[in-house]
Amino acid sequence: MCIDRYPILGKYLNVSQMLNFIISALFLSLILTINSARADFASNETSTTGMCPANHKMYYIGANPPASTSSSLVVSQTLTWTAGQTTKSFTFTESSGNKTFTIAFSNILDKTTTAISTPSNAESPFYDSLSGVTTSAINLVHNSPVSATSKTNHVLDVKVGQSTSKTGYKIQDLDSTGATGQVPYIEQVDVSSSKGQLTANNNFHTINASRDIVTARSGLNCGAGGCTIDAAWNYNIANIALNLKHNNTLSQVNSPHAVGYSDFYFCLAPPKLIIKKALNGNRVNDSDTKRDQFEITATGGSIATNSFTTTGTGSTITNGTSATLTLAENTSYTITERAINGTALGDIASYNATYTCTNATTGSTTVMPTAAMTYNATAKTRSFTLANTTYGDEITCTITNSINNYNFSGTVFNDNGGITSANASNADIATGPYANNANYFNGVFDNTAPNAETVISDNDSTVELTNCSGTIIASQPVAVNGLYSINVSAAQLAGYSNLCLVEKRKEGSTSFPIRTTLGSRSLNFQSSTYNYPNNNFGRVIVENSALVLEKEQAANKCDIISFTDTSLKYSKDALNEKGDNPDIRPGQCIAYRITATNRANIPIDNFIMQDILQKKGVNNATVTSVLTTPAREANVFNDGLNNGQNGTIRTISQTLPKKDKRIFYFNTKYGTTVDTQ
Known part of the structure; x- marks a missing residue:
């Protein structure tokens, strides 16, 4: 509209004091912003010009907010502007998070205030209603110095702090004028750089095929409100500036002209959710007759049930x-996954599951899930929950599965309680190094001070996972650090209900030959339990063995009544004629005292002590030794020997308690004939 300095060139026109915000023309099809990184959330929802799609929430800045059937779907505030200001942000404060709308002008050329009577000498841009020109608008007034080329008078950028389903405003008084064959201005608006869309009044405007550039018809000056057009952008991501250029395409004579912007708005869609499925690695079951797929279901609120089932083979997920x-505000939703094999229900526990949920909308108060997915053993499903969703949310949740391997691990360790070989031969359990050492030979890896134990690092052990009946499922050599960790898939364990771990030494290995734990450990295997740690195996060197046998002998004249007779002088040294028993000779008797000491912190079960009586001709023996009186202790020996007999002395099977000892006595008589050679 011309601002009339030269009556011959134009005229004042009356403008309606209220813009008709709802225009009947349908907006054109959806165009995404070039920079949209979240195009997944764009939709083809349409609305009338200047309105939001159905059930979307409008945030309006201006003098005439539109009516709504639901007051909660329209939030408004007045449009204010300080003259000369070039940028301003408007904030809508809500419990669901603040929403910010920014208007910014740049590249303002050829500003003028001399032709404006109201407000007096206001500096562009300014807010006002110009009589016959604009209504309740931010106005910019430009001179039109003579130029044969098109010129951009100013640029208007608007942006919103979150993704919007639609953004727009009105452009008032886009026209031209002319007199005596001269044209001072032909106004044009161009939103092509940010993929906006424009409407046009064919009586006063031309519009290009893409409907993103509108040019005034040369010399035509429209009446009040007659050439108001709408600019709008459908789906846009947060903080992307939506650009409009205001151009003067021709200037043959200088004359001021004004353009106004009003009725700014943006729309937020109801909260949206996209669920994605990924697979890290192959499937547990992947044959043509039995192939795992994944069904994902979202329930709650306005989506009673929504599901999809993957297709694909191996590690490839399709569909x-x-x-x-589309979700409802302030509502909780449950996302559930399960594994299926055709029509059969699988068990999602066969897979590990992780998920990530992100919200493209910044500043939202929606509670994103942080806890691990919950496993339902009855339904064999996993699930997590989204809560407190709000308008504008664009939530993407990706569930990633990988085959849930079972892990069996432990350590092979030196169960010596820190007692080195230099101190290992001591059998004193009252005062010696074994007396108060609770770590020694207890079947537990005690690797903390005092009496810390270490791993066995000789690489001579291998641990096998078996079915407890000899079938080896998997095995692993024990590392130098004494550790082993066997990982097997659910498919490898299919059909097994009993599992054992067996520790074996390399053939020919002589180090650490004595076990302090069982060599085979039965596992309480449960298909829903995947980690089996601390399956440790203990060993010690010979010097650290739990059982110490000490054999002593005392010569006697075959007339002793008791093995504890004080006249008997037991000695660990071999008997000879020069020792404490000078009468040792053929036909004499020798009493034996054998002490069995358990130095360990665990009992020795099924303990049997045995000793072989010498026999002439065996192992270079020159005489035969036989049992003699006094009688051995009742209910201790189980060898069937009577006095006068040669053979093997053997005790009954018994338990030797921890940190305890037993003493066994018997008397023997040597033969009277000796080889003289």
Whole structure:
């Protein structure tokens, strides 16, 4: 509209004091912003010009907010502007998070205030209603110095702090004028750089095929409100500036002209959700007759049930994305996954599961899930929950599965209680190094001070996972650090209900030959339990063995009544004629005292002590030794020997308690004939 300095060139026109915000023309098809990184959430929802799609929430800045059937779907505030200001942000404060709308002008050329009577000498841009020109608008007034080329008078950028389903405003008084064959201005608006869309009044405007550039018809000056057009952008991601250029395409004579912007708005869609499925590695079951697929279901609120089932083989997931789900505000939703094999229900516990949920909308108060997915053993499903969703949310949740391997691990350790070989031969359990050492030979890896134990690092051990009946499922050599860790898939354990771990030494190995734990450990295997740690195996060197046998002898004249007779002088040294028993000779008797000491912190079960009586001709023996009186202790020996007999002395099977000892006595008589050679 011309601002009339030269009556011959134009005229004042009356403008309606209230803009008709709802225009009947349908807006054109959806165009995404070039920079949209979240195009997944764009939709083809349409609305009338200047309105939001149905059930979307409008945030309006201006003098005439539109009516709504639901007051909660329209939030408004007045449009204010300080003259000369070039940028301003408007904030809508809500419990669901603040929403910010920014208006910014740049590249303002040829500003003028001399032709404006109201407000007096206001500096562009300014807010006002110009009589016959604009209503309740931010106005910019430009001179039109003579130029044969098109010129951009100013640029208007608007942006919103979150993704919007639609953004727009009105452009008032886009026209031209002319007199005596001269044209001072032909106004044009161009939103092509940010993929906006424009409307036009064919009586006063031309519009290009893409409907993103509108140019005034040369010399035509429209009446009040007659050439108001709408600019709008459909789906846009947060903080992307939506650009409009205001151009003067021709200037043959200088004359001021004004353009106004009003009725700014943006729309937020109801919260949206997209669920994606990924697979890290192959499937547990992947044959043509039995192939795992994954069904993902979202329930709650306005989506009673929505699901999709993957397809694909191996590690490839196809059909792995849900539709864009429209949610309800302040509502909780449950996302559930399960494994299926055709029509059969699988067990999602066969897979590890992780998920990530992100919200493209910044500043939202929606509670994103942080806890691990919950496993339902009855339904064999996993699930997690989204809560407190709000308008504008664009939530993407990706569930990633990998085969849930079972892990069996432990340590092979030196169960010596820190007692080195230099101190290992001591059998004193009252005062010696074994007396108060609770770590020694207890079957537990005690690797903390005092009496810390270490791992066995000789690489001579291998641990096997078996079915407890000899079938080896997997095995692993024990590392130098004494550790082993066997990982097997659910498929490898299919059909097994009993599992054992067996520790074996390399053939020919002589180090650490004595076990302090069982060599085979039975596991309480449960298909829903995947980690089996601390399956440790203890060993010690010979010097650290739990059992110490000490054999002593005392010569006697075959007339002793008791093995504890004080006249008997037991000695660990071999008997000879020069020792404490000078009468040792053929036909004499020798009493034996054998002490069995358990130095360990665990009992020795099924303990049997045995000793072989010498026999002439065996192992270079020159005489035969036989049992003699006094009688041995009742209910201790189980060898069937009577006095006068040669053979093997053997005790009954018994338990030797921890940190305890037993003493066994018997008397023997040597033969009277000796080889003289």
